[in-house]
Amino acid sequence: MAEALTCDNRLTQEYLDIVDEIIKPYRGQPGNLIQVLHKAQSRVGFLPREVQVKVADGLGVPLTKVYGVVSFYSLFNTLPKGKHKITICAGTACYVRGAKQLINQLKEDMDLEPGGTTEDGMFSLDLVRCIGACGLGPVVTVDDEVHGKVHREKLTKIMAKYKEE
Amino acid sequence: MSSINLTIDNMQVQVEPGTTVLQAARQAGIKIPTLCYLEEINEIGACRICLVEVQGARTLQASCVTPVSEGMVVRTNTTQVRQVRKMNLELIMSNHPQECLTCPRSTNCELQQLASELGITEIKFAGEMSSYEPDYSSASLVRDPRKCILCRRCTSVCENVQKVNAIGPQERGFNTIVAPAFLEPLGEVSCVNCGQCALVCPTAAIHEKDQTAEVWKVLADPKKHVVVQTAPAVRVSIGEMFGLQPGSVETGRLVAALRKLGFDRVFDTDFTADLTIMEEGNELLQRIKEGGKLPLVTSCSPGWIKYIEHFYPEMLPHLSTCKSPQQMFGALAKSYYVEQAGIDAADIFVVSIMPCTAKKFEAGRHEMADSGHQDVDVVLTTRELGKMLREAGIEFSALAEEEYDAPLGMSTGAGVIFGSTGGVMEAALRTAYELVTGETLPALDFHAVRGLEGVKEASVNLNGTTLNAVVAHGLGNAMDVLERVKAGHQYHFIEIMCCPGGCIGGGGQPIPTNREVREKRMAGIYNADQGMVIRKSHENPAVQALYKDFLGEPLGHKSHQLLHTHYMPRNRH
Structure with a gap:
């Protein structure tokens, strides 16, 4: 699969679409936040701002809460990991x-x-x-x-x- | 249901099932200290200050989250309880800067007061301190995470009462910080500047942006003609800064105090509140007559305006195009007033005394300069004014009452009730009724729109047409009303105030501001209305003269230029 980031460090459309697909079954279900973040990270590799915004809007969870969860659990990372x-x-x-x-x-x-x-x-x-x-x-x-x-x-x-x- | 019997400090106490030990103790007149607890808003047992001994329990229990049970035996004042509470407070204080002497909340700080009450006489634990920098990015509020004790009171108000979620607990452990997502600056996120966080903060971790220095400077400048306007809700709360009761109507002494501070003219935002009724009332009647966008929603509250811009931008056409009374005042002071007084508009300086932190942001909005200058130069909160008066050595309660200056100081009872939730609606109904029916209102008081209930509805018969009105205060309630409109509820006119209780509960008001204080201030507002000779906006002679000599007619060309505005959609994130 192609690189997740474009040269100006934004997530490529391909990966944004993947995140949308992951969110789809959980639309409007705030209770599935951690599960969705987990799935998104396993596909994208990390959770940049744009992914967290998508998750927040998709599930109906405030962005402050999404970031609160991402920054609380050490298993989530907001920067790309190495190969x-x-x-x-x-x-x-x-x-x-x-x-x-x-x-x-x-x-x-x-x-x-x-x-x-x-x-x-x-x-x-x-x-x-x-x-x-x-x-x-x-x-x-x-x-x-x-x-x-x-x-x-x-x-x-x-x-x-x-x-x- | 039958009540529950328990023993607290050897006293037999009988309470309703579901009561917490803390509530039961309070009902029995026993004081248990609290810190993170905010009644009905933040009951999370986080700070461990309200610990009590419950017979049979393995450890001390947080009384704010422990429900009573039959036969429970509670002790609130044992050696162990006192020692552990003290130790917990000492641990909280170990990561709190010892800057009380220079702190903006000094003498009005719950942490400071608690340290005194619990008998803390030394800093026992000195170690690593949180190193987050203060955030000065907001036009209204300053965040100082170093002073934060992580009690979550601000975040629970922001999340559960206002439903804005601008701030929340981020990171983990010692690095935990209350901040916007990604620790972004408060001035760049969807914070609406309501300042309810600052009202409930026990310390100075969130406080208003202090602009008193700017006002001291212009007051000392002989070339400046400095005028001041006072919002309706300030007159029933300013006394609290000097030990008077909430709701004590201090209009006359407020005027006297401002004159003593050195303002050249002391005017009243109530004047432009009356003017708002003329403009907004006519806007409503016009929209009904011409099939314009309905329901019409009030636009006085700048926190509410920023909220709808961020969260419901698709509903912006519902907003009245009227500027808020504060901004109408600024625009008129720098056009009508300077013309009448023969002053150069560049030499006048307009200061507002507001119960509100969001007004600071509103005054700085770039479109608020229709007079050719920034309409309002500096906004001070009730708290900042109180500090200036103290600094000037003005003994507020000893002042003799004085009158506002003419013409922008003349107002009616309809203007003053803008300070309470339901007030704009009631003032509008008083005028709309008489304008539409041509008859005198039999009873001026619209009780259906008064009080602290979150959403209030009323229907008024205007010459055979029924006007459906709804009033909401607190943004959580505002959200409910907007959803009702989206679902097809047929309303004509909606009043929304950002803060619980309306402006009397504004984020710039004296601390504490709680339910009891709000009720008292609200009673003060209606007392002030009762005490006015004229109680309907359209009967204000100064407003009538303004139309005759300057504006022409409501919604006329000059009104549109000076008194009306537009809004902008903003991103949610």
Whole structure:
């Protein structure tokens, strides 16, 4: 599928139509706000202002409330994510086994901070609190792939692999 | 249903089922401190100040959201209750700037008062403070998120009473902020500037834009001829700034105080309220006669105007083209009055004293300059005037009563009731009846359109034709009426006031403004009407002279040029 954004950073018509399709069955139903936002994000990748306005008008929810929900839940993001989504577990077990060093490493190597995206749009990074794989800590996931017992050299290798793709 | 028996502080109390512990305690004369609680509007148990001990409950309970039950035993004044309330307040204060001495709400702040009442004598918790910057983008209101305690009172009024939803809680945890969506500036969103948020804010997190400095400056300028107009609702509330009762009619002392401040002429917006009736009444009769757009909807309330521009732009043709009385006054002061007084229009400065924050925005609308200059230069709220009088050392309650200046200070009882919901309708009916029937009204009081009920309807027989009238106040009620019109209800004339109670409950009025205060001010308005010699707008001799000497006739060429306006559709987002 084509890129979601035009060169002046507006959502393309194709994606705006997709959002309209998602909203259609929920028109005038404020109670489905989170579900609709979730679906919209899974298709568009993020929730820019124009998507939130469409959701607000479509469901009949004030925009202040839509943004209130989007800004409350960390699973919603208003900026585009990278092609590959990295998460580092910062739960207690992973943290004590070196998650912090991995976070620092991405900052040093790729100028990538939690919540951010690399300049080339390849990677974005988020922190999570425990994915239930404490025995494998520190755990790093890239897209749907889980990497356990990650250390400096291993992380460099993982990144290199995705960069080649 | 049978009542519920409970014990509060060893007292036997009997209340209706569904009552909360807080209400039950109040009925029994027991005071429980509250902070986030706003009766019927914000009852969310968020601030944890109203905690009480309920026998058998594991923890202290927030009394504002705890319903009573049979045999309940409540204690409101134990060591634990006092300590925990205090600790909760100390935690709230840990993220509140200690700037009371220079704060605009100093001595009128619920947080400050509560800190005193709960016996807080030191700042126990010092740590990270919220760092959001104040928002000065609005013409009417200033948001200062640093002073916000996140009680949600403003957002619940904006959402549930006004149904504007300009602001809401955004972000999360320590970063939570009450703001428009995307933290956009208040001046750039669909906020209608009604200021109901500022009325209910316990601190100074939202307050009126203070323009007193601009007025002090022109008062000290000998080259300026500074005139002032006072809105109808200010005379029944200004006394509250000096410890007098709400609803005390202080017209004469208000005039005296303004003269003492140094205004060259003290005029009355009631004069142009009477003029509005002449223009709008004739507009109504013309629309009925010529098959114009009906129902006709009043246009006095600038919060309401901005609301319909944002939310119902398709209904703008229903609005009367009449400017509000404030703006009519400005246009006449800078044309008719300067001509009569032999003053250069560039040298006159028009100040308004309004119960309203939205009037500040209205005065700055670029189309409000039909005199060739900005019609109204500065708008001050009742609260700002109170502050100026204090600063000038004027002892309000000791003043002797004085009269307004002629000609723009002459008015009728019909003009003064503009200050209350239903007043414009009643004033219009008094005049329309007599203009249409040619007979004298047997009874002047239209009780059907008075009072605090949200939507009021009345039908009046005018020479065989029935005129269906409806009155709404508060934008939530206005929305209901607009939906009725869309659904095909046959009305001829609709009065809408943005604020609950009308202007007596305006966003620029003294704090507190609650239901009880609104009722008292409303009674004051009708007392003032009763006390007037002339009580019908078309009998105002100064208005008659204005038409004879200057305007010609209602809806004439000059009226259209100076007293009428147009509206613009605005985006909702």
